[in-house]
Amino acid sequence: MKSPATLTDRIWPQRLQTIGARVSGLHIVIIALSLIMTLGAWQFSRYQIETRTLARFEHTRDSVIDLLHNGMHKYEDALWAGVSAVESHGGDMTLEEWRAFAETLQIDVKYPGINGIGIIHFVDRDDLPTYLAQRRAERPEFTIYPQHPHQLMMPISFIVPERTNKEAIGLDVAHENNRRSAGLASRDSGRARITGPITLVQDSGHTPGFLFYAPFQASTTQAAEIADRPQPAGAVYAPFVVRNLMDGLLAKERRDVHFSITDAGATIYDEHLTSDALSDPDPLYAEQITLSLYGRDWVIDMRTTLAFRANNSFAQPWVILFGGLVIEGLIITLIVTMSQANTRAVAYANNVTEALQEESRKLAKRTEEMEQFAYIASHDLRTPIRGIAGLTEILRDDLEPYFSDPSANPTIRQNLDRIEERAIRMNELTRGIIDLSRSGEAELINTALPLDKKIEDIRTDFGLTEEALVLTSDVREVRYDNFGLRRVLENLVGNAIKHHDNLRPLRIDLIVQKQNDRLEFTVLDNGPGIDPRYHRRIFDVFQTLRHAEDSESTGIGLAIVKKIVEQHGGQVSLVSAPGEGAVFRFDWPHPPAADIHPQKQGFGHAAA
Numbered sequence: 001m002k003s004p005a006t007l008t009d010r011i012w013p014q015r016l017q018t019i020g021a022r023v024s025g026l027h028i029v030i031i032a033l034s035l036i037m038t039l040g041a042w043q044f045s046r047y048q049i050e051t052r053t054l055a056r057f058e059h060t061r062d063s064v065i066d067l068l069h070n071g072m073h074k075y076e077d078a079l080w081a082g083v084s085a086v087e088s089h090g091g092d093m094t095l096e097e098w099r100a101f102a103e104t105l106q107i108d109v110k111y112p113g114i115n116g117i118g119i120i121h122f123v124d125r126d127d128l129p130t131y132l133a134q135r136r137a138e139r140p141e142f143t144i145y146p147q148h149p150h151q152l153m154m155p156i157s158f159i160v161p162e163r164t165n166k167e168a169i170g171l172d173v174a175h176e177n178n179r180r181s182a183g184l185a186s187r188d189s190g191r192a193r194i195t196g197p198i199t200l201v202q203d204s205g206h207t208p209g210f211l212f213y214a215p216f217q218a219s220t221t222q223a224a225e226i227a228d229r230p231q232p233a234g235a236v237y238a239p240f241v242v243r244n245l246m247d248g249l250l251a252k253e254r255r256d257v258h259f260s261i262t263d264a265g266a267t268i269y270d271e272h273l274t275s276d277a278l279s280d281p282d283p284l285y286a287e288q289i290t291l292s293l294y295g296r297d298w299v300i301d302m303r304t305t306l307a308f309r310a311n312n313s314f315a316q317p318w319v320i321l322f323g324g325l326v327i328e329g330l331i332i333t334l335i336v337t338m339s340q341a342n343t344r345a346v347a348y349a350n351n352v353t354e355a356l357q358e359e360s361r362k363l364a365k366r367t368e369e370m371e372q373f374a375y376i377a378s379h380d381l382r383t384p385i386r387g388i389a390g391l392t393e394i395l396r397d398d399l400e401p402y403f404s405d406p407s408a409n410p411t412i413r414q415n416l417d418r419i420e421e422r423a424i425r426m427n428e429l430t431r432g433i434i435d436l437s438r439s440g441e442a443e444l445i446n447t448a449l450p451l452d453k454k455i456e457d458i459r460t461d462f463g464l465t466e467e468a469l470v471l472t473s474d475v476r477e478v479r480y481d482n483f484g485l486r487r488v489l490e491n492l493v494g495n496a497i498k499h500h501d502n503l504r505p506l507r508i509d510l511i512v513q514k515q516n517d518r519l520e521f522t523v524l525d526n527g528p529g530i531d532p533r534y535h536r537r538i539f540d541v542f543q544t545l546r547h548a549e550d551s552e553s554t555g556i557g558l559a560i561v562k563k564i565v566e567q568h569g570g571q572v573s574l575v576s577a578p579g580e581g582a583v584f585r586f587d588w589p590h591p592p593a594a595d596i597h598p599q600k601q602g603f604g605h606a607a608a
Contacts, residue, residue, distance in 0.1 A: 027335045031328060038324025045320050053312040057285040060257050061302050064250060065289060068300075071113075071249040072212075072293055075238060076192045078111055079214035082236035086119065091218040091233070093119065095138040095158055102160035113248025114238050115200065118159030120173060120213070121234040122187060125151050139169075148175040154183050157234075167202045168239065179211060185295055186213035186235055193295040197266040200239050208268035209241045212294070242269045256308035260301045268298075278305040284312065389423040392416055449482045451475060451512060458486070458493055468505070469493065473512035475519060480589040484564050489523070491557040492584050496525035503528075517591065518570070523584045530576040539572070561586070 085101045086093050093101070098119060107114050123131045128144075135142040135157060144155045154174040159165045173179035178196035186193035192214045200209045213235040242261065246269055258271035258279065273279060283303040291298045396416050402408050455471045458464075478485055489510070496508050504526060511522040530538065539562045565572045565586045576582040 042321040083216040086216045098158045113245035116165045123153045212238045262299045492523045501528040518587045519590045529578045529580045
């Protein structure tokens with residue numbers, strides 16, 4: 001058959017216009033397909049970036065919600081600590097006892113954003129004189145304010161620190177609906193509750209805030225024993241200015257989103273200020289989330305900022321589109337000259353093909369020479385290595401009287417152990433190189449051999465019990481290159497034994513299934529597993545996941561497995577994850593029984 005260049009030279013003069021029209025039509029189709037691919041890549045890139053940006057927003061949103069939720073739980077823990085302290089004192093505490101407890105909390109250090117922590121007593125008006133007498137014994141100037149018509153009074157008895165919260169001491173929170181209803185809800189439910197929006201009397205800025213209650217109960221036993229001392233019930237509480245709370249929980253400068261909080265339609269916190277340099281009038285993402293907290297529903301309006309836009313704006317889709325259009329222009333330009341360059345291109349392709357074929361032949365020859373060199377060099381290296389091991393053993397025997405002396409230097413024995421370990425590892429390494437170089441050179445003999453006999457031989461070689469190496473198979477015999485298959489199985493079983501972590505009894509399962517004219521082998525172990533990052537690397541020569549000090553691992557065994565399996569037209573794969581063992585699979589030829597007879601192939605395996 002003539003080469004493409006010769007055919008072109010022959011028909012070009014007669015069919016110039018026909019070929020030109022045919023090429024132009026083909027190129028039009030190519031341009032159309034290329035344009036479709038460019039637009040598809042552009043849209044896909046946009047979708048990917050939008051998906052990734054949305055995921056970042058959702059992650060930031062969830063982080064803000066988690067911080068709010070977890071922060072409030074932290075404050076709740078402080079309140080319940082106060083409840084425990086009160087109840088451990090019989091259901092009430094004195095001013096000095098409360099001060100001592102509050103100092104242990106270190107609220108200014110451990111609870112940023114909190115204004116203080118105090119006690120509110122629930123006092124019936126009929127018991128007011130007794131309550132006032134008790135409070136004024138501690139603080140003579142104590143008064144309750146403001147007046148209100150409710151029978152139940154809820155005065156703030158103590159709050160620490162007192163200097164910044166002195167206006168709150170004596171405040172009867174029952175005078176105002178949000179304070180009173182949350183306190184009663186906490187008392188009746190026995191759970192922590194927060195109030196609706198209020199303005200704290202101690203907040204000079206008159207900004208939105210709320211109170212956080214945790215109820216405690218009076219000790220009925222102690223009340224019976226000490227009849228002249230009242231045992232009031234009440235709540236440990238903490239006042240919050242929302243602005244200070246957010247500054248303590250969520251540093252604004254560390255976020256790419258701003259948010260506002262509304263409670264029952266009233267805005268208690270707002271970062272969406274037009275005066276803010278980072279405020280985005282048209283945010284990339286905005287979402288409203290309802291957060292149920294301690295009897296209240298906070299509606300959180302989350303919006304991305306200009307910082308989020310700057311950190312998540314990518315020109316990649318437009319670069320792809322622009323680059324694609326530029327390429328389209330180049331393709332159209334190339335069409336004009338392609339017909340003229342066709343003959344030269346074909347001739348050049350023929351020359352390149354011939355050059356590549358020549359290089360391929362040279363490479364094959366070099367590979368063969370390198371394999372022979374590796375075999376010879378590894379074989380020759382084993383003699384001095386065995387000599388080193390022998391000399392080490394002689395030195396160990398000669399020095400045995402010295403080692404038995406209590407004053408002997410233990411480092412000498414350790415160094416001899418290291419030399420012996422390195423010699424053994426070098427011997428194993430050279431033997432592995434010899435095995436790797438041999439695979440592909442020897443004769444292949446096909447004979448039918450019972451599979452259970454082959455597995456029993458492997459058990460014997462490795463000293464394994466039937467429970468340690470279990471065979472499950474729907475075929476009884478192997479009909480192709482039994483020796484090569486044994487080398488593959490020995491390396492896989494040996495690999496499982498070497499890397500077993502001994503945290504559980506060793507268990508290796510070998511499963512064999514027939515797949516048309518091939519057998520599928522599966523080798524499972526219950527070892528420590530292999531991180532997916534290393535699944536490809538472990539099949540390369542000299543790659544091992546063990547430390548260099550482990551003398552029994554050369555990093556060649558799995559490379560031999562891969563080479564032998566692929567030479568037999570198969571593939572080897574690995575499924576594994578840390579802590580889940582390893583599953584190796586490979587397929588092996590299984591010709592019909594009538595085809596079994598000795599034969600030579602271009603690949604095979606010699607005896608070790």
